[in-house]
Amino acid sequence: MTRTERAGLVFATPVLALTIAIFVVPTVAALALSVTDFDIYALADLANLRFIGVGNYANLLGNPLFWRALANTAIFAGLGVPAAIGASLAAALLLHSATVRWKPLWRVLLFAPYVTTLVATAVVWRYLLNTRYGLINRGLDALGIAPVDWLGNPHASIPAIVIFIVWKIFGYNMVIFTAALASVSADLDEAARLDGAGRWLRFRHVTLPAIGPTLLLAAILSVSGFLQIFTEPYVMTQGGPAQSTVTVLYFMFDEGFRWWSLGSASAVSLVLFALILCLTVLQLRVGRRYEWV
Amino acid sequence: MHGVGAKLVAAGKGWQDRAMGAADQEHATGCTRRTLLGGGTAAATLAACGARHDPARVTMWAMSTEGENAPLLLPAFERTTGIGVDLQSLPWTAAHEKMLTAYAGNTLPDLMMVSNAWVPEFAAVGAIVPVPPALLGDQFPGIAEQVRVGQHHYGLPWVIGAHVQFYLTAPVRAAGHDRPPADWAGWVAMARRLKARDPDNWPILMMLNWPEHLLSFAVQLGQPLLREGGRFGNFRSDAFRTALGFYKSLFDQGLAPRLLSTEIEDPLTAFARGTFTLYPGQPYMVGDLDRRPGEIRRDQWATAPMPGPRGAPPLGLVGGSSLAVTRNARDPARAWALARYLCTPATQMRFHAYTGDLPSRPSAWGPLTDPVSQTFATQIAHPGAEPVVAEWERIKTEMQLVAEHMVRGSFTVDAAAAEMDRRTDRLLEKRRWMLDRGTST
Numbered sequence: 001m002t003r004t005e006r007a008g009l010v011f012a013t014p015v016l017a018l019t020i021a022i023f024v025v026p027t028v029a030a031l032a033l034s035v036t037d038f039d040i041y042a043l044a045d046l047a048n049l050r051f052i053g054v055g056n057y058a059n060l061l062g063n064p065l066f067w068r069a070l071a072n073t074a075i076f077a078g079l080g081v082p083a084a085i086g087a088s089l090a091a092a093l094l095l096h097s098a099t100v101r102w103k104p105l106w107r108v109l110l111f112a113p114y115v116t117t118l119v120a121t122a123v124v125w126r127y128l129l130n131t132r133y134g135l136i137n138r139g140l141d142a143l144g145i146a147p148v149d150w151l152g153n154p155h156a157s158i159p160a161i162v163i164f165i166v167w168k169i170f171g172y173n174m175v176i177f178t179a180a181l182a183s184v185s186a187d188l189d190e191a192a193r194l195d196g197a198g199r200w201l202r203f204r205h206v207t208l209p210a211i212g213p214t215l216l217l218a219a220i221l222s223v224s225g226f227l228q229i230f231t232e233p234y235v236m237t238q239g240g241p242a243q244s245t246v247t248v249l250y251f252m253f254d255e256g257f258r259w260w261s262l263g264s265a266s267a268v269s270l271v272l273f274a275l276i277l278c279l280t281v282l283q284l285r286v287g288r289r290y291e292w293v
Numbered sequence: 294m295h296g297v298g299a300k301l302v303a304a305g306k307g308w309q310d311r312a313m314g315a316a317d318q319e320h321a322t323g324c325t326r327r328t329l330l331g332g333g334t335a336a337a338t339l340a341a342c343g344a345r346h347d348p349a350r351v352t353m354w355a356m357s358t359e360g361e362n363a364p365l366l367l368p369a370f371e372r373t374t375g376i377g378v379d380l381q382s383l384p385w386t387a388a389h390e391k392m393l394t395a396y397a398g399n400t401l402p403d404l405m406m407v408s409n410a411w412v413p414e415f416a417a418v419g420a421i422v423p424v425p426p427a428l429l430g431d432q433f434p435g436i437a438e439q440v441r442v443g444q445h446h447y448g449l450p451w452v453i454g455a456h457v458q459f460y461l462t463a464p465v466r467a468a469g470h471d472r473p474p475a476d477w478a479g480w481v482a483m484a485r486r487l488k489a490r491d492p493d494n495w496p497i498l499m500m501l502n503w504p505e506h507l508l509s510f511a512v513q514l515g516q517p518l519l520r521e522g523g524r525f526g527n528f529r530s531d532a533f534r535t536a537l538g539f540y541k542s543l544f545d546q547g548l549a550p551r552l553l554s555t556e557i558e559d560p561l562t563a564f565a566r567g568t569f570t571l572y573p574g575q576p577y578m579v580g581d582l583d584r585r586p587g588e589i590r591r592d593q594w595a596t597a598p599m600p601g602p603r604g605a606p607p608l609g610l611v612g613g614s615s616l617a618v619t620r621n622a623r624d625p626a627r628a629w630a631l632a633r634y635l636c637t638p639a640t641q642m643r644f645h646a647y648t649g650d651l652p653s654r655p656s657a658w659g660p661l662t663d664p665v666s667q668t669f670a671t672q673i674a675h676p677g678a679e680p681v682v683a684e685w686e687r688i689k690t691e692m693q694l695v696a697e698h699m700v701r702g703s704f705t706v707d708a709a710a711a712e713m714d715r716r717t718d719r720l721l722e723k724r725r726w727m728l729d730r731g732t733s734t
Contacts, residue, residue: 243698
């Protein structure tokens with residue numbers, strides 16, 4: 001080992017040690033827990049612990065609620081990611097327009113929901129979404145649309161929560177997109193305009209390639225964020241109605257911290273880990289094809 | 294059962310009560326903003342804030358109504374015994390999981406309030422210790438059985454709950470009755486007349502995520518809900534399916550709305566406004582209704598036992614909460630002294646005046662001759678049997694989830710009963726294994 005190598009190792013060791021301590025060790029521990037039936041009885045007396053191999057995984061696959069939770073999570077992500085990114089991008093494009101005045105003010109107003117407390121806003125949104133007295137149904141009523149039982153109808157509950165989440169988080173990506181839009185070359189845009197490109201063509205061929213990497217980053221973060229949705233349904237619906245807003249993480253929380261079936265909860269968390277890993281790899285592949293990474 | 298029922302308080306009460314809860318909390322921990330701001334020297338502030346860890350003080354957890362109002366009882370205890378008390382109030386919705394987490398982390402308080410339904414669970418894992426026999430005299434027999442595991446009692450009954458119906462007197466009279474009929478058929482017929490007279494409102498409110506409504510019908514039929522010594526679910530029994538069918542029919546006929554507690558911000562105001570006429574509930578609601586003289590007066594509502602399949606007095610859902618000393622208690626004798634004080638008849642009568650909570654000592658019931666208290670007394674004298682197994686809280690939750698699916702049309706009655714048994718048998722698998730090894734009771 002040369003001197004430089006040794007020096008490099010010395011510098012890298014603290015980071016490696018930390019990574020092992022706070023990432024690798026807990027993951028391995030979760031893996032170990034997931035092949036046991038560790039529960040409240042085992043917590044009382046380790047003699048009550050059984051090694052059950054893939055039993056937890058088999059139980060999960062045979063549990064309709066787990067599949068339901070997976071499907072719900074997919075619906076959350078499927079509705080939420082495009083809506084959130086679309087809203088962020090639209091807001092950023094609007095703010096980027098040269099005709100908009102008082103830009104800092106608008107930016108602050110649109111960013112404000114992101115920095116407000118989640119639980120407090122969720123409680124306010126529960127009032128907004130109230131079937132009988134809520135502002136949203138009043139608005140729909142004015143448009144001649146029949147009232148929607150937002151949080152009481154198993155089919156409307158996920159869209160209702162997605163609307164709330166999009167309102168809550170779009171400001172964050174909006175700021176990132178605003179920064180990315182500032183770096184789009186004005187010369188290219190100008191040149192394309194002189195060549196006769198319309199708004200859409202310029203967006204598609206000038207703006208989009210320039211902000212592509214940012215878009216990919218936002219997509220990866222949003223997907224992993226939406227796959228880990230927990231607090232919003234926990235505060236707004238407690239997983240109801242009829243378990244229609246139980247997500248994978250909610251399911252894991254219920255198993256692990258409400259009922260202390262840590263073995264089965266660890267199995268869920270590892271499944272979620274694998275899922276997020278696969279999706280991220282997939283997104284990176286897509287990104288590479290478009291040479292965004 | 295009292296447990297989930299009191300979620301209402303957490304969900305339903307306004308900012309005023311919440312502010313009061315915060316004030317109580319300050320009072321309880323002894324570390325108030327006032328001490329921090331006006332306390333003078335840093336030493337004094339540190340001493341006040343360190344109080345929580347002072348081993349001479351007793352730490353206690355209690356939920357919702359009891360947690361908010363118990364501080365009113367504590368000064369007298371602190372004066373006479375010289376034992377300081379740090380009381381922390383928890384919301385019902387989070388109490389069970391918080392206690393399990395505290396058990397896992399060895400941070401349980403000295404004394405805690407537990408729903409009687411949780412006693413078998415906490416006793417099974419050794420989170421709580423047996424009650425000294427000297428404290429156990431003067432109990433309702435049905436309640437004492439709920440907190441007994443094997444040879445020992447693990448909780449000292451503190452407040453008693455019984456599931457009875459609160460009703461608005463005016464609409465019931467308009468429908469041609471002095472009081473709601475005591476049998477299922479008559480009760481439903483009256484509810485139909487109420488619905489016909491006032492189609493915009495609902496005759497009955499039964500939150501779809503609270504198991505006690507279904508359970509109160511189920512225990513009336515006298516069949517055990519688990520079989521073979523708590524090894525398997527017994528939800529496919531004829532009796533349970535009868536109760537399940539009756540429960541479902543109330544929603545199917547449009548007599549009760551398909552509502553969750555998360556959807557209705559303030560059920561007591563809704564009750565006062567007449568949105569619901571029959572509202573099955575618990576004793577703490579008496580105190581809550583009495584605190585709203587601007588919305589509803591005592592002469593506008595009354596109570597009656599729940600209707601039974603063949604009339605009154607049926608078996609009913611009776612339970613409540615107990616005080617338990619935990620394995621982490623630093624000085625169990627002091628903790629039991631506090632529990633004994635909170636359960637003396639005189640203290641319980643003061644508590645009744647503050648909250649409407651009913652005393653657990655039969656000898657304290659002498660002055661409670663008013664009709665509302667008598668309704669509860671009648672029901673408490675006829676306790677239906679709930680299983681005493683550690684898994685019951687979770688089984689109850691699963692049962693209600695399946696019942697909700699059924700009410701929303703995903704299951705027939707028979708399919709729902711089968712699904713309940715399937716889920717229950719899975720939850721009881723560990724218990725069966727432990728029973729076979731002889732490590733559980």
